[in-house]
Amino acid sequence: xxxxxxxxxxxxxxxxxxxxxxxxxxxxxxxxxxxxxxxxxxxxxxxxxxxxxxxxxxxxxxxxxxxxxxxxxxxxxxxxxxxxxxxxxxxxxxxxxxxxxxxxxxxxxxxxxxxxxxxxxxxxxxxxxxxxxxxxxxxxxxxxxxxxxxxxxxxxxxxxxxxxxxxxxxxxxxxxxxxxxxxxxxxxxxxxxxxxxxxxxxxxxxxxxxxxxxxxxxxxxxxxxxxxxxxxxxxxxxxxxxxxxxxxxxxxxxxxxxxxxxxxxxxxxxxxxxxxxxxxxxxxxxxxxxxxxxxxxxxxxxxxxxxxxxxxxxxxxxxxxxxxxxxxxxxxxxxxxxxxxxxxxxxxxxxxxxxxxxxxxxxxxxxxxxxxxxxxxxxxxxxxxxxxxxxxxxx
Numbered sequence: 134x135x136x137x138x139x140x141x142x143x144x145x146x147x148x149x150x151x152x153x154x155x156x157x158x159x160x161x162x163x164x165x166x167x168x169x170x171x172x173x174x175x176x177x178x179x180x181x182x183x184x185x186x187x188x189x190x191x192x193x194x195x196x197x198x199x200x201x202x203x204x205x206x207x208x209x210x211x212x213x214x215x216x217x218x219x220x221x222x223x224x225x226x227x228x229x230x231x232x233x234x235x236x237x238x239x240x241x242x243x244x245x246x247x248x249x250x251x252x253x254x255x256x257x258x259x260x261x262x263x264x265x266x267x268x269x270x271x272x273x274x275x276x277x278x279x280x281x282x283x284x285x286x287x288x289x290x291x292x293x294x295x296x297x298x299x300x301x302x303x304x305x306x307x308x309x310x311x312x313x314x315x316x317x318x319x320x321x322x323x324x325x326x327x328x329x330x331x332x333x334x335x336x337x338x339x340x341x342x343x344x345x346x347x348x349x350x351x352x353x354x355x356x357x358x359x360x361x362x363x364x365x366x367x368x369x370x371x372x373x374x375x376x377x378x379x380x381x382x383x384x385x386x387x388x389x390x391x392x393x394x395x396x397x398x399x400x401x402x403x404x405x406x407x408x409x410x411x412x413x414x415x416x417x418x419x420x421x422x423x424x425x426x427x428x429x430x431x432x433x434x435x436x437x438x439x440x441x442x443x444x445x446x447x448x449x450x451x452x453x454x455x456x457x458x459x460x461x462x463x464x465x466x467x468x469x470x471x472x473x474x475x476x477x478x479x480x481x482x483x484x485x486x487x488x489x490x491x492x493x494x495x496x497x498x499x500x501x502x503x504x505x506x507x508x509x510x511x512x513x514x515x516x517x518x519x520x521x522x523x524x525x526x527x528x
Contacts, residue, residue: 140185142511145170149178150187150207151515154232154508158191158206179205186269187211187231207232212269214507215261216500217254218277218320219247219299221347224254225493226261227500231272231507236265238493247280251299255306262307272507274309275316276300277323277499279348282524284365286317300526315526316506320344321368322359323498324459324490325352326519329359330501332494333457333486341453342488343370343444346460349389351447359520370443392439394462401432419465430467437471444472445479452482459488 142150145168152167153159159167165175182188189208193201213236216227222245228237241257243250254276262271280296300317309315325334325342334340334354341353351368353360360367375387390396394415401418405411406428412418421429440462448456456476463469469487476485488494502520509518 140187142185143178143181144515145174146178146181147512148515149175150182151508151512153188153205153207158204160202160204162202164205183208208269209234210267210269212272212507213265214272214500214503215258215274216277216323216496216498216503217258217274217303218323218496218499219250219254219279219303220277220320220495221245221247221279224250224257225496226254226257227493227496228261228265229500229504230268231504233504236268237261238496240496247278247295248298248302251302252306255303258303258307271310271313272511273314273316273503275318275323275499275503275506276303277318277320277495279320281364281366281369282317282319284361284363284522284524286524286526297526304526304528309528311528314506314510316502316520316523317526318499318502318520318524319350319352319365319368320495321348321350322352322361323496323502324488324494325354325498326359326501327490327494327498328457328459328488329354329519330498332490333488334455337454339451339453341447341451341456343447343456343458344460345393345440345458345462347394348460349393349440349443353447353451353453355451357519361520361522365524370447373443373446388443392436392443397432397436397462400436401429404428404432415462415465419468423465423467433468434471437468438475441472441475442479444476444485448476448480448483455484455486457486457488459490459494463487464491 148168149164152164161175165172179188186208188205191204191206193203195201211231213228213230218225223240223242225240229235243253278296282296283294286297321344328334328342338357339355341351344350349370351370371386371389373388374383376383397415402411418429422433444456458469473485505519508516
């Protein structure tokens, strides 16, 4: 065993497992060619991996000369990882095998207190861990929070951040084995990871994801790596001043208050014609706009222009090849078309698209980061991580 409780593998076995995860089900010949080692060496590495339960023989394929070729794959019992999203209204879970297959998904609503939600999530995680004990070892957990996650919890004095309190409550309620690493990341960054791995940003080394909903935030990749910044607060668009004029108040969350979903509804209720019932949600406002209500479409247009200009500002600084819109406000095509038109008038270099992932992107991204951490620890130096300096909590 290694220091973190994981099985210690030889260097060639790590290289072979990394290749198998990258190629999928494959043969010894293809593995040897991919890694650049001899056939006998890869055979010995597969035997080592098979002995610890990481690799299995999937099937035998009959060759042209009558000889059977063995096809290998990652064993279902090689272990698994767990992604957790402690959101503003619900906690969600996404469990997947080390080989990538989905094991479990679950969501439960909570009352809004983030610390209490951490405790709730820990209790529910215990049930999930118990349910999948036969799947093999739990290699890592990643928790997504709608909070700033510092680079290092140990340096968070004098006042511990709320993100640390939530994670501590989660770990206490879950009764976690201290050998299981717990990665902690901001929710928008997790959604950006999901989009980058199998969404609109896939295959783009330099790409940005902008969440527009209750909050407004940005997650971005540079040269294929998620960028977190020096203090873990990159992409916190809520901290950008809403005005550059000294005489206009601009608290740190002014942009989010004005142009998040709550600001949209507040604007609608303020500007709605007297004597008419104002919409109470963004969905109601969008439905009225689509039905041709001029007041609704005017409010939508004004709000869309503001969000597009925020996006264009971010794109000017980061210069991504693509910017993807996600979050609750991105689910109305009329509204996102308004944003895209304004954005395109200011930036012709960056493509702007809308996510297909709905509400599961954050917890899916957390599970991807949990797997990323597990593989980095198991396969170093034969695995290139998405996140080079993650925040990992330990008791």
